Structures are given as structure tokens and as C-alpha cells.
Amino acid sequence: MDKQHPQQQWQQAVIAYAQAVNDYVAQGCAQGWDNLEEPQAAATEHLLEAWLEALQAANRPGVDDQQRQAFREAWPPAHQPLLPLLDEHGQGIGNLLLLDDGSLLARIGMPYDKGQVVRIDRHGVTPVIGIEHFGRCPARRYFALANAEGVRVTDGWGGPQVLRLAWPTGLEGLPPGYPFEPFDLPPTPTTLIPFPDGQRVLLVSAEGIFLLTTQGATRLLPRQARVLDELAEGIDPDDINLGLSMEHDAVSADGRLIVVGEQGSRHLVLDDQLRPVAEIGPGSEYPHFVLFNRAGDQLLLNACHFYSGATLGVKVADLPGLDTDYYSHDPRTPLVQDGARVYAGVARAGEYIVGDAYGYLRAFGEDGTEHWQHYLGSTISALDISADGRTLVAASHAGFVSVIALDSERPAWQIGTGAHGEVRRWLFWKGWDKAMAW
Structure with a gap:
């Protein structure tokens, strides 16, 4: 003993x-x-x-x-x-932000869990009432705060409200004249990203990816073309799956580029007018995660297979017109990290x-050089x-x-x-x- x-x-x-x-x-x-x-x-x-x-x-x-x-x-x-x-x-713990005063904002529970938003500081943990989901713009200024009533955008955490946006109905971007059903409840955000001008919010959810503005919502994924193809094949509208898995997104720090994807599509890059810029085939089986670098001149694209994955790095300057397939060896989409499902x-x-x-936690350079792990x-x-x-x-x-x-x-x-x-x-x-x- x-x-x-x-x-x-x-x-x-x-x-x-x-x-x-x-x-x-x-x-x-x-x-x-x-x-x-x-x-x-x-x-x-x-x-x-x-x-x-x-x-x-x-x-x-x-x-x-x-x-x-x-x-x-x-x-x-x-x-x-x-x-x-x-x-x-x-x-x-589905979401975590480090605020400028050193305190933390966290959503305990994953997006699909009931969950609770809390503020964490050196004095302890305090529930944040009236907010079910949150996000921050890539320039760190604007916050999106969501509950069943809609999405508010504030200028700073605890700052003045600058915008109020409605949830999508679920019918946006679907071909008219077909018996598609609207959402019974608001979609559950996987992420919410306000744009750097505070005037738009990217809503990413398993029910679809939407751009929210005061004029209404625009569906980005699944795309209408895919739905039309399935209708043309004779698939009943009730049997068309509008849900997404492994949905992911990024907005550039200047708000000019939007990147969206899910497990069944290539990585899609759009400009701020929602015009296609690039479609990039993943480096592994299922597109899973995207991220811009700090300078804003490179895009990281991860795809997964089981618990492993592969990550590509693409220069933003190479994006216009880039169109690659799965497992492409295009020199513009080099592998920068091999192994991580991010x-x-x-x-x-x-x-x-x-x-x-x-x-x-795995750190590596923009050229793929491994730095450290923790x-x-x-x-x-x-x-x-x-x-x-x-x-x-x-x-x-x-x-x-x-x-x-x-x-x-x-x-x-x-x-x-x-x-x-x-x-x-x-x-x-x-x-x-x-x-x-x-």
C-alpha cells in the first residue's frame, strides 16, 4: 500500500x-x-x-x-x-470568445444542446441572460447576439445595438411552386459572424447557411442549383434533404470574401456581393473547417476522414477563378498540415x-512548417x-x-x-x- x-x-x-x-x-x-x-x-x-x-x-x-x-x-x-x-x-463547449477586458464568453454545450451562455472572469462565472448564441466579427468590433426573437448586432460587447435581424423562414433560395415547408423553429446557429461593417450577419447552421440583412435572408447552402437538379430527377420535395453536416464558414477581416462549405460540397468562396470567386476541392474526404490567416492573404481549408484530416493553404491572390477537384495536386492549393481533423x-x-x-492544439507556419503542439x-x-x-x-x-x-x-x-x-x-x-x- x-x-x-x-x-x-x-x-x-x-x-x-x-x-x-x-x-x-x-x-x-x-x-x-x-x-x-x-x-x-x-x-x-x-x-x-x-x-x-x-x-x-x-x-x-x-x-x-x-x-x-x-x-x-x-x-x-x-x-x-x-x-x-x-x-x-x-x-x-461550442463557442468561446476572449473579450478585450480579459474576461471570457462561453456557450456551455454544443450548438445542438440547450446550453447556456456564461461570462467568466477572475471573480467567477456569471450566466448571461437573454442570449442563446453569440458571435464576433473578424475585426473584433461587432457582436451578434441571438435568441428566439432574432439576432441583434451590437457595437462592442455590451455596446449599443446597431441592427436587429429576423431569422430565415427556411423558404429562401428554394424554387417557387413546390411544397417546401418553412422552419417550425429558428435554425440553431453553429456559428454567427457579423460582418466588419456591422450591417450583415452570416448564419451557419445544420438547417442551412444564410446571409442575414435588414432586407431578409439569402440562402448560400444548400444551393438552389442542387435542389433544382434533384427536382429534375423526379425526387419528391419532401425527400430532398436541405440539411447540412460539418457546415463551416469564414469571413475575411475586410468583409470582402465569404467562405462556406459542408461535408458534401467543395469549399465555396464568394465575394461580398455573393458572386462565386472559387470552388476548391478538399484535401481529404469531407470539407470540415476554414480559416483566414492573420494578415488576410491566405486561406486555410481543412477536410477530414474519421479522426484524421488534411489541410490546404491557398493564397487569397490565387482565389479568383480557382476551380479544383477533390484531392487535386494543384500547386496553388498545397498541403500545409497532414493529420489533423480540425x-x-x-x-x-x-x-x-x-x-x-x-x-x-497544433501550431504550424503558413508554409506548413510544424511549430509546436500542446x-x-x-x-x-x-x-x-x-x-x-x-x-x-x-x-x-x-x-x-x-x-x-x-x-x-x-x-x-x-x-x-x-x-x-x-x-x-x-x-x-x-x-x-x-x-x-x-
């Missing part, structure tokens, strides 16, 4: 496993992976009760930052020891940071980065929200190859009456 205190056992197990994994990765990268044995974590399930008691104690009213930091050092954060609890308590991503100067299906655990569900590129926030399907100081110092318990240090982690777990800071 181990006579060490549970806290010491936890600390030693977590740090030893992280160091073993980091050594394993370093060896594999340096000399190849043949004959390397993957590290195994020490048994820690018997420590979970003591960990939970210590976590709850560190989150009682009156506990100051110094005491919480002492808890964090005594019980270093980790993912692997919590695996026995995740089936019951873990949940995805669920979320951000960009800073010269670097992309993406979150994959295996719980890793392990959080479970599928990464949301990411955001500060305007200065120094603070990254990440969320996962384990119910974690992690605040990471980039280019700082990697703690001994962190699995990863970069010098980045997490400064705070929150657990938003099902069945708990409140979130816990770790």
Missing part, C-alpha cells in the same frame, strides 16, 4: 507521465518512431475522490487567488486521470493554431486568441476551458513541445451545480 499522501501520488504520477510523453515525442521526432514504446500512465483512479475534495475546497467562497494557485501546484491539471469521470460529466482554429502573425480530434485532452471544440496573440483560450469536449499564456514557460505537468503555460482551467461538468476553477 502506498503510504504517500494522495496529493503527492497525483503530483508525481501526472508529472512523470507528462515528462515520459514529452521524452517519447522528442525521441520519435529526432530518430523515428520504430522500436519506441509509448508511455503508460500510472494508476490514479483511487485518487479521484481526494482530488475532488481538494478541488471543491479550492472553490469555496472566500478562497483567494493565492490559495487556488497552491491547490493547482499541489494537484497539477491533467486529462488522463479524469477519464473515468468524463462519460458522466464531460460536455462540449474543429477550431485561430491565427496570429505567421502562425495557425488548430485544435484537433485527439485533444491537441495537449489539452478530448476533442477540441472552440478556440480564441487575444488581439496581441499572447493569450490563447481553448475548450474541449471534456468540459474544460483553458487559458494559456503563449510563449511563456511550460510547466512540468504539461504535455507538449512548446513553451506555453496554462494559467487557469475551468471545469464545466454535467451534474455539477457550478463550474470549478482549477
Whole structure:
């Protein structure tokens, strides 16, 4: 029987496993992976009760930052020891924004979950009443705030309302004269992106992708041409699937380019008048994610197959008229990352940071050079980065929200190859009456 205190056992197990994994990765990268044995974590399930008691104690009213930091050092954060609890308590966090004052805005639950929007700051977690979904423009100024009544656009978080937009009816962009049914309920946003001028909002949902303006909604996907083709084939309107899977989008920082896609189509690039600019075949089976770089002169295009994927990089200058097929070897669409099924991503100067299906944050250059990786655990569900590129926030399907100081110092318990240090982690777990800071 181990006579060490549970806290010491936890600390030693977590740090030893992280160091073993980091050594394993370093060896594999340096000399190849043949004959390397993957590290195994020490048994820690018997420590979970003591960990939970210590976590709850560190989150009682009156506990100051110094005491919480002492808890964090005594019980270093980790993912692997919590695996026995995740089936019951873990949940995805579908949206996450880092506000300019350092606080966080998060939607607990994935878009299809009932969910709750909260504001997170150093004092704790506060529910945001009256907002079910939110988004921010790529220039960081305008916010879209949605509930059952419609979508409001505000100038800044908590700022004045500049626009109010109605939900689509569901009949937009469908051929007239056919018995298509309107939406019973407003579509559930996967993402909401206000344009940099605050006058339009891109609504992406499993029910369709729409551009919302004060004049009404315009359907971007599925396209009318596809619906007309199916009608021409004699398919009954009731049997035409207007839903989308793996729907994704990006708006350029100047608002001049819109990129949309879903698993059954190529990546579609439109200009601000909704005229086609490019159609780009994916580098893997199913188009999944798109992102502009920080400078706005390159577009990242990810497609997935099971838990893996491939990511292409395309210069914006090469987009006009670009028309490539699946798995094209066109030199204008080079592969810049191989392996990641990307669920979320951000960009800073010269670097992309993406979150994959295996719980890793992966950073690479615009030319595809691998920079670093950082392990959080479970599928990464949301990411955001500060305007200065120094603070990254990440969320996962384990119910974690992690605040990471980039280019700082990697703690001994962190699995990863970069010098980045997490400064705070929150657990938003099902069945708990409140979130816990770790």
C-alpha cells in the first residue's frame, strides 16, 4: 500500500507521465518512431475522490487567488486521470470568445444542446441572460447576439445595438411552386459572424447557411442549383434533404470574401456581393473547417476522414477563378498540415493554431512548417486568441476551458513541445451545480 499522501501520488504520477510523453515525442521526432514504446500512465483512479475534495475546497467562497494557485501546484491539471469521470460529466463547449477586458464568453454545450451562455472572469462565472448564441466579427468590433426573437448586432460587447435581424423562414433560395415547408423553429446557429461593417450577419447552421440583412435572408447552402437538379430527377420535395453536416464558414477581416462549405460540397468562396470567386476541392474526404490567416492573404481549408484530416493553404491572390477537384495536386492549393481533423482554429502573425480530434492544439507556419503542439485532452471544440496573440483560450469536449499564456514557460505537468503555460482551467461538468476553477 502506498503510504504517500494522495496529493503527492497525483503530483508525481501526472508529472512523470507528462515528462515520459514529452521524452517519447522528442525521441520519435529526432530518430523515428520504430522500436519506441509509448508511455503508460500510472494508476490514479483511487485518487479521484481526494482530488475532488481538494478541488471543491479550492472553490469555496472566500478562497483567494493565492490559495487556488497552491491547490493547482499541489494537484497539477491533467486529462488522463479524469477519464473515468468524463462519460458522466464531460460536455462540449461550442463557442468561446476572449473579450478585450480579459474576461471570457462561453456557450456551455454544443450548438445542438440547450446550453447556456456564461461570462467568466477572475471573480467567477456569471450566466448571461437573454442570449442563446453569440458571435464576433473578424475585426473584433461587432457582436451578434441571438435568441428566439432574432439576432441583434451590437457595437462592442455590451455596446449599443446597431441592427436587429429576423431569422430565415427556411423558404429562401428554394424554387417557387413546390411544397417546401418553412422552419417550425429558428435554425440553431453553429456559428454567427457579423460582418466588419456591422450591417450583415452570416448564419451557419445544420438547417442551412444564410446571409442575414435588414432586407431578409439569402440562402448560400444548400444551393438552389442542387435542389433544382434533384427536382429534375423526379425526387419528391419532401425527400430532398436541405440539411447540412460539418457546415463551416469564414469571413475575411475586410468583409470582402465569404467562405462556406459542408461535408458534401467543395469549399465555396464568394465575394461580398455573393458572386462565386472559387470552388476548391478538399484535401481529404469531407470539407470540415476554414480559416483566414492573420494578415488576410491566405486561406486555410481543412477536410477530414474519421479522426484524421488534411489541410490546404491557398493564397487569397490565387482565389479568383480557382476551380479544383477533390484531392487535386494543384500547386496553388498545397498541403500545409497532414493529420489533423480540425474543429477550431485561430491565427496570429505567421502562425495557425488548430485544435484537433485527439485533444491537441497544433501550431504550424503558413508554409506548413510544424511549430509546436500542446495537449489539452478530448476533442477540441472552440478556440480564441487575444488581439496581441499572447493569450490563447481553448475548450474541449471534456468540459474544460483553458487559458494559456503563449510563449511563456511550460510547466512540468504539461504535455507538449512548446513553451506555453496554462494559467487557469475551468471545469464545466454535467451534474455539477457550478463550474470549478482549477
